[in-house]
Amino acid sequence: MIKTISASDLRAQLKEVLNQIAYGDVDFVVEKFGEPTVAIINVKDFGLLQEARRQHTTAALREIIQQVRSRHTDLDEIELDALIEDARTDFHHSQGSTPLAH
Helix, strand or coil, rough: CCCEEEEHHHHHHHHHHHHHHHHHEEEEEEEEEEEEEECCHHHHHHHCCCCCCHHHHHHHHHHHHHHHHHCCCCCCCCHHHHHHHHHHHHHHHHCCCCCCCC
């Protein structure tokens, strides 16, 4: 279940809200001036979200690597690896993340 709460109500009810999230099956969307700004979810769901993001990033990187390899078949392995590493770095900068070790 998803509940909506204002930021001011959240401040007043923080303990109760956190208990509902941790021990119930409730997520909260926090609104400021009537606009949703953040969601509060339990740690288990956060882990699932992080894993989904990781899988999405990995799939996107694999696609970029495949594109680089298919466009540069004339390069030797060292040159190709350098292009792939540049593409990985550019991708992570565009995503606002840190490249994963490979």
